[in-house]
Amino acid sequence: MAIRMDNVGIVVEDLTAAIAFFEELGLELEGRAMVEGEWAGSVTGLGDQSVEIAMMRTPDGHGKLELSRFLTPDVVADHRNAPVNALGYLRVMFEVDDIDDTLRRLDNHGVQLVSTEVVQYENVYRLCYVRGPEGLLIGLAEAIR
Template structure:
């Protein structure tokens, strides 16, 4: 019997408190809103195991069209846990990493909109500048700038 092969990673999902704030944050990073709408009913709950659910969803895509981020705000059932304040060494830790052209400019712009650096911007072996930051709503992202590619 032939082994099934992976074709691609479709998207990464994140649950948020405010879909509007998350869309604004990821738009500021450079993603584009591809689709926004509600997904509801028992069929959706059969996928997630949550039963009859109602979720407002936004699909965001990177400029190259290869990576997508599915942002979800649960209307029903209610959110039961909040992991946004968990440290980066917590089990189940979740962040998305984005490569950007000018990390210093983007970090300054995001901080002006309420984001906070988790640590600091570091130079990794003159290959990348890297940092983690949290949006005003506590969403954790990583940013990377490839050095020597300008």
């Protein structure tokens, strides 16, 4: 049996700001559209819904991130500022070529390190977690070559 992960979904309030953040990180906007009606609600279990989505993809085309902004029904919970040991969605980790350059570029988007520094895991990776737009937890990893 073959399987591949198609995408990870994140619900946001400000879709335009989230797109800009992930474009700065290096993802490409594949498309933006409205998803509405009973057919969509039959998949999610939410009934009649109206959702604006943006599909982002990694430059290699293997990873996708679906950003969603619900217009209806109203958002019912907010997990964006949950600590890293909370149950459920934790974070998305991206491997980048240069973590220091990435952090400098993301600074314009209000990114804050979760810890006080980038840490090194053995001689394998430099790692950090950042809070991106709306407090989303994003992991960054740079392979040590």
